Every structure is written in C-alpha cells, then in structure tokens.
Amino acid sequence: MRIESPDTDDAEAIADQWVALAREQRAFGSHLLAEANRATIRDAIVRHIVAGELLVARVDGDETNADAANTAVANTDDSNAETTDTNEIVGFVMFGPEGDRYRQDVSRGIVRNVVVTPDRRNEGIGAALLAAAESALHESGFEAVGLSVLADNDAARRFYRRAGYTPHRIDLEKRLESDTDKPEEG
Secondary structure, three states: EEEEEOOHHHHHHHHHHHHHHHHHHHHHOOOOOOHHHHHHHHHHHHHHEEEEEEEEEEEEOOOOOOOOOOOOOOOOOOOHHHHHOOEEEEEEEEEEEEEOOOOOOOOEEEEEEEEOOHOOOOHHHHHHHHHHHHHHHHHOOEEEEEEEOOOOOOHHHHHHHHHHOOOOOOOOOOOOOOOOOOOOOO
C-alpha cells in the first residue's frame, strides 16, 4: 500500500467512495443525502486535490487484502486472499485549514473525511491515511487538528480515540416538531 497525492482523473472514483460512505453513515444519524451531493463532493474533491489537501491509499495488483497494509497475520492458504486491481484506490483522506474566521490561540487544521472501502477496513489503511494528513498539516504549520464524527458511530469514535483524539466540542441536535407533526389529542 502507498499513500500519495492523486490527480484530478481520480476525482470520480474518490467521489464514489464518499457517496458510499455517506449512504452508510445514514445508519448513524447523518442527514447527508449521498447521491444528491455527488456533484458537490466531486467539486470539493477536485479543489482539495489541486490544493494538495487530499491523499489516497493505493494498492498494487500483487497486493492482497491479507498483506496490503502489512498488518495482517501471514496467511499460508492464499486461496482466502483476494487480489485487487492495479493501483486501486482503497481509501482517502481530505483535510485543510479550519475555515473559522475567529482569532484563536492555536492554529487548527481539519480532517474532513477519512474513508476506507468496507472490505479493506481494519488493515491499518485508515490509520496510515490519518497519520499522513496529520503530518501534512503539521508541516504546513498547524498546531492542532480537529475532526467530526457521528455520535452513534462507535467504531469511528474508537478509531479516533486510538489515534489520540479526545472530545473538544460537542454538537447537540433537537428535532423540531410542527403542528402537523404532532399526534392528534383525543
């Protein structure tokens, strides 16, 4: 596996991964509409690629799910390992400066997305992408990095805790009911 900067020709494949993740995140309470945001995220992906704020994880054709991140235990029965397409993108990370205009006592970068294809999770790919984004932000002079995770996504929260992230700000949400949403009283 290698972490590298993609070119804009990769934008559609990266957008496909984002759409798949957005669809999956609906189970955890996300309000994002996956397909309805495809064009918007594709444009954002292109901007981040051009700005050098997006990295991908690629595997070569001779790498398998069992050895892609060098974290899996050696498998003597290769019949269980699936070979991937040459130069397949198996994940990406999008990051950049925090968009806040308020003056702060620390400069913060933001990790906007860490995406790993479902069949390649738990191989160290997400950790490698996150570490690469943190390194790039640090080299750009940022002193801290923030990110958001859905409260109900326990696996993602565990992943970020293992990477050293702690709660900093908590967003709260409440559904508002209109008169037409309330059950009739009888």
